[in-house]
Amino acid sequence: MEPSLRWIAEKNVIEMIDQTKLPGTLTYLEISDYRSAANSIKNMNIRGAPAIGVTAALGMALAAIEFQHLEVGKFKVEMENAARIISKSRPTAVNLTWAVKRIQNLIENNSTSSPDLTKLIIAEGQKMWQEDIDTNRAMGKHGATLLIDGDTVLTHCNAGSLATVQYGTALAPIRWAIEEEGKKIQVIADETRPRLQGARLTAWELHQDKIPIKVEADNNAGLMMRKGKIDKVIVGADRIVNGVVFNKIGTFMVAMAAKYHNVPMYVVAPKSTLSLNETEKDVIIEQRNAQYEVAEIMGKIKEPIVPEGVECINYAFDATPFELITKIITQDGVFSPEELIQRYK
Numbered sequence: 630m631e632p633s634l635r636w637i638a639e640k641n642v643i644e645m646i647d648q649t650k651l652p653g654t655l656t657y658l659e660i661s662d663y664r665s666a667a668n669s670i671k672n673m674n675i676r677g678a679p680a681i682g683v684t685a686a687l688g689m690a691l692a693a694i695e696f697q698h699l700e701v702g703k704f705k706v707e708m709e710n711a712a713r714i715i716s717k718s719r720p721t722a723v724n725l726t727w728a729v730k731r732i733q734n735l736i737e738n739n740s741t742s743s744p745d746l747t748k749l750i751i752a753e754g755q756k757m758w759q760e761d762i763d764t765n766r767a768m769g770k771h772g773a774t775l776l777i778d779g780d781t782v783l784t785h786c787n788a789g790s791l792a793t794v795q796y797g798t799a800l801a802p803i804r805w806a807i808e809e810e811g812k813k814i815q816v817i818a819d820e821t822r823p824r825l826q827g828a829r830l831t832a833w834e835l836h837q838d839k840i841p842i843k844v845e846a847d848n849n850a851g852l853m854m855r856k857g858k859i860d861k862v863i864v865g866a867d868r869i870v871n872g873v874v875f876n877k878i879g880t881f882m883v884a885m886a887a888k889y890h891n892v893p894m895y896v897v898a899p900k901s902t903l904s905l906n907e908t909e910k911d912v913i914i915e916q917r918n919a920q921y922e923v924a925e926i927m928g929k930i931k932e933p934i935v936p937e938g939v940e941c942i943n944y945a946f947d948a949t950p951f952e953l954i955t956k957i958i959t960q961d962g963v964f965s966p967e968e969l970i971q972r973y974k
């Protein structure tokens with residue numbers, strides 16, 4: 630699976646897979662300014678917590694290029710404005726603001742010229758791009774210790790290569806178990822209404838990589854566990870706060886079913902997704918366009934599936950309490966939720 634985004638140094642642009650067009654067509658967007666980078670996150674051309682984090686950092690590099698002709702005081706003012714616009718593109722995944730803050734810190738800590746700051750920012754964005762891949766592979770190796778030959782693993786949404794620069798978070802242990810350890814793993818992907826990241830993206834990337842994949846309607850998850858057809862659940866995360874994992878809407882329902890059926894529930898997330906000084910009340914759960922996503926399925930159907938005049942509800946994430954989580958895997962290892970707090974708080 631190729632990277633979901635890359636920096637094209639010869640042209641100073643971000644090239645990204647346009648995920649709104651998958652699985653039908655593989656097309657690419659060339660992003661040449663920071664406002665377009667912010668829009669690509671908001672419109673979910675690129676999505677997934679780590680992927681939008683790196684996109685945000687490279688979006689800041691595009692802003693620096695645009696304003697490097699200014700004297701450094703004015704350059705910094707423009708960069709603060711760019712940081713604000715990029716940061717507000719989506720509210721829930723903490724990787725976005727984490728990435729922007731990392732670039733802002735670099736600007737604050739370097740009293741040099743605008744062109745030199747620009748070079749530093751581009752280099753930092755490229756460094757974050759590579760760090761993401763290395764982190765994902767480390768999580769894959771750690772998480773694969775939890776998988777045995779012959780496992781059937783349920784996943785929800787897409788926390789794969791397309792949700793990161795490459796290799797994925799939740800799908801990383803599956804990739805590692807298969808590709809590095811030769812284990813046979815069957816993946817079941819929840820379609821994941823309303824944006825269908827499981828059906829459209831997880832199925833596409835795993836099928837591309839010849840990893841056994843089946844798609845189920847979201848409501849099948851509980852019965853599949855009751856029938857003993859699911860050995861483990863692995864999901865990603867958008868923000869892990871003290872006591873709660875925020876992830877794609879529907880994760881909480883899957884976690885409850887897993888708890889009821891004693892199916893291990895694993896969350897895979899890099900440290901950049903941790904925000905342990907926060908609690909649930911601090912987190913904004915994104916609400917997206919309900920008519921477009923719920924009633925019209927992003928324009929993929931001939932007519933809405935909801936009667937005209939009937940309002941739809943569309944939270945994009947939900948909150949899963951630690952008591953429903955068996956293990957959380959980061960690049961440092963495998964932790965119980967309690968061990969995670971001890972390690973990182």
Ligand SMILES: CSC[C@H]1O[C@H](OP(=O)(O)O)[C@H](O)[C@@H]1O
Pocket residue numbers: 676677678679785786787788789792793797798799826864865866867876877878945
């Ligand atoms: C490793 S991706 C984490 C997370 O991001 C996805 O959300 P979205 O597709 O809305 O960006 C999903 O919640 C994944 O689990």
